[in-house]
Amino acid sequence: MIYTITANPSIDYVLQLKTLTTGEVNRTTSDVKLPGGKGINVSRILKELNIDSTALGFVGGATGEMFKSLLAQHNLKTNFTTVKEDTRINVKVNAVEQDEETEINGMGPAISSDEKNEFIDQLKSVGNGDVVIMSGSLPKQLPETFYLDIAKMIQAQGADFIIDTTGQALLDTLPLHPLVVKPNNHELADLFQTTFNSDQEIIDHAKKLLDQGAKHVLVSMAGDGALLVTKGHTYKANAPKGTVINSVGAGDSMIAGFAGTFMKTGDPIESFHIGAACGSATAFSQDIAVKEKIDKVYKEINISELS
The missing domain is CATH 3.40.1190.20 (Ribokinase)
Structure with a gap:
């Protein structure tokens, strides 16, 4: 449950x-x-x-x-x-x-x-x-x-x-091995008091969260898509085309899609795909996304392995 x-x-x-x-x-x-x-x-x-x-x-x-x-x-x-x-x-x-x-x-x-x-x-x-x-x-x-x-x-x-959560409250939980943490790229930069100029810099800092205990790291990057960083592998989801109507709840939706799918399948890649679809579908909706919208956005997202 x-x-x-x-x-x-x-x-x-x-x-x-x-x-x-x-x-x-x-x-x-x-x-x-x-x-x-x-x-x-x-x-x-x-x-x-x-x-x-x-x-x-x-x-x-x-x-x-x-x-x-x-x-x-x-x-x-x-x-x-x-x-x-x-x-x-x-x-x-x-x-x-x-x-x-x-x-x-x-x-x-x-x-x-x-x-x-x-x-x-x-x-x-x-x-x-x-x-x-x-x-x-x-x-x-x-x-x-x-x-x-x-x-x-x-x-x-x-x-x-x-x-x-973000900041020290997030870092304090890492030794307990959370199933997934999901900072956006700006929150991740703030954690390490730096700025990012490339995806690789984001990936390198996401790996630091893995080293401290997180099992999976999701990094949302708005119009630049999202990253999933795991032990030994990094994946990127493109940002589907659409008009952002309401960004409130998009991050929650991404977590829900990942966590729910991972519990059913144990597959982090498919969990990432559905999580990315849920997040974007909510961003394109007045309220939390409905299944029909999620399914439509899912087809517009491609997952590529970076490393």
Whole structure:
């Protein structure tokens, strides 16, 4: 089973208007409320791929009830921990004529010790053959080591894990051998305080993550495609042609495609191919990509071995 953890889910209130003028009354041309959170995005893509997952996280208050109602239409299996304080609301304002998107993200609820312990208890049944995918920000009062502590726990129980984070928090997990890490090229450069001028420089630094313990390294490069670096092999996926509509969730989709396929097949190349298709298909969609879009984009992606 794949478990996705979204510690700080949200209702994403997406507003579209012609122009945004601060300090004045602005009127929208359309709006939509979506269940948000990086782990939620992963579970939604897995659902499109007909791969089972269980979505975990902290949900509370009136907004938490709305969140669960919005999520219900996607028919995901969930096991949320109920908390006292409200699930957050994130506001995303898209000013079409200005070609600008403004985001205002809420902080999220404060999580009590009892609520944290109730959540951790759910993970005691995770074991051999399971994968736990952790991603997104942490709500108040959870320690910065929350994901790292979970990784240590489930590894001791025989499960694999994936953590979608950056900086020192990513480096700290590498000795625990995550199944895959997925920085983009800019995040990878920041990790090593450098800049890249070629694919080979990116590959060389991705190999450093392997040396520190990662089993697979995915590097997304926007219009330049993506790389998969493994022990002894490097593969590149081209970037398919299409109009980027919404980059939010593209990275989550790529992780979902890779992890779900790898669990089924154990084939990193096919997992990379499907992961790249999922990421691009979401980037070309208003919301998380649907299966039909993923299948179409898959046919436009070629995987080549570089080394």
